[in-house]
Amino acid sequence: MRAQREQAGGTPGRVVRPATIYDVAAEAGVSHQTVSRFLRGYEGIRPQTRERVMAALSSLDYRPNLAARGLKSGRSHRIGALTHEVVQVGPSRIAESASAAAREAGYILDLISVDTRDPRAIDEALVQLTQHSPAGVLVLASTDEMLTALTKADIRVPMHLETELDDPTSPSETGVPALVEHLAALGHTRFMLIAGPPNWSAARRREHAYESALEQLRLPTGPILHGDWSAASGYRAIADAASPFPATAVLAANDQMALGAMLALKERGLAVPGDVSVVGIDDNPEAAYYDPPLTTVHLDFEATGRHAVTTLVARIEEKEIPGRLARHPRLVVRRSSGPVPALIG
Missing domain, CATH: 3.40.50.2300 (Response regulator)
Known part of the structure; x- marks a missing residue:
């Protein structure tokens, strides 16, 4: 563990060399050829040996020399x-x-x-x-x-x-139907959508899912306004909407536009959710701390990024291409949505 000891207790200012496969081999009690085979993805290594090599790689914080490999x-x-x-x-x-x-x-x-x-x-x-x-x-x-x-x-x-392709066959992957059904179950029949920019395929897909969900419930779509994903555009959409306000439920195509919408509603003298319920999409890290906390759907962006790289690396290394990523949005109910005003109390 020489490389690790030098890192923990070396002389101040001293440049510590990174661990090599020889350090990893010594730590794991195997040959450097075994470590090399493991790093190349060789499958014929005994499970116990594989575990020791993995533990040594982690312990020594081993980083491959990509330039040398190239x-x-x-x-x-x-x-x-x-x-x-x-x-x-x-x-x-x-x-x-x-x-x-x-x-x-x-x-x-x-x-x-x-x-x-x-x-x-x-x-x-x-x-x-x-x-x-x-x-x-x-x-x-x-x-x-x-x-x-x-x-x-x-x-x-x-x-x-x-x-995200314009695919109308799987609207549930957008999370929009779950939001519409949640609001309808609370008694809402007058909806408004703050859609994303029309040149985004994801925005078009969410808008189509919204219209389809309301059509299935035999409810009118209500006004459809467009923002640019920013909180400012959500604010402007609500601030410029007709008076008296035409909806009891506002669905914003992302959480940031929902944030702006809630401020504009407050400035119009409308309470959220007492007068108007507001929901978003994404479940960004701040959504739970909006005032009130935002009802939204959680989208797994991390899985999307990882699947994209896994697919590309499979093409690069001429391995089996993984199948299509299945998306399963999760409804997260918080305090920004509530019963339609006529049903309150």
Whole structure:
């Protein structure tokens, strides 16, 4: 455990070398060839030996030398990734989990975020991603502009596109039907939707799921307004809505727009949920601390990012491609939703 001891009790200012496979082998009591086979994914290692090697890798905080591996194998261990709107909860959490999954698989994720309103910026980013011959390219795309740019791009390495398609066949994956059913069970019949921007496939899919859910319940859709995912746009949608306010239930296509909507309702003299119930989508980390805490659906963005990287790495390493990721949103009921006003008391 020499590398670890030096790290714990070394001389101040001294540069501590990282652990090597020889250190790992000594710690685990195996040969360095066994450690090397384990790191390459060899399956024929006895379970007890495998456990000792894994424990030693963890104890010594072993990190593979990707540059050396690339020189030896002739293959890059860098993945170029293109995303956008990282200030938004969903894209940022997907990118974060994708980066972690890449590290665990022995790759480095080079992430570039672009302004999707500028087609030239997207084209330049794609060129930048591919000019250093990455092992593969991961595109986390949600807008029409990104998808259009991809159709023109000349990408000659394995690629995976992670996007939410306009798929009307599985509305439950959006979480919207669960929200509509929750509100309808509370007696609400007058709804309003604050939808996301129309150039986002996820926004269109959630809007379609909303209309379908209300149609199945034989309820009118009510006003459909559009925001840009920001709290400010949710605020403006409610502040500019007709008077008297036309709905007792507001469904916002994400939690941030729901936050803005609740402030605007308060400024209009309407209580949440006493007069109007408000629900969102995403279950961002702050949703439980809104005033009042927000009813929403929890979406597993981390699973999305990890599945995207797992799929791309399988293509790079010519392994079996994993199947489609099944999404199971979970309704989280908090205090922003309540009975329709006529039923209160």
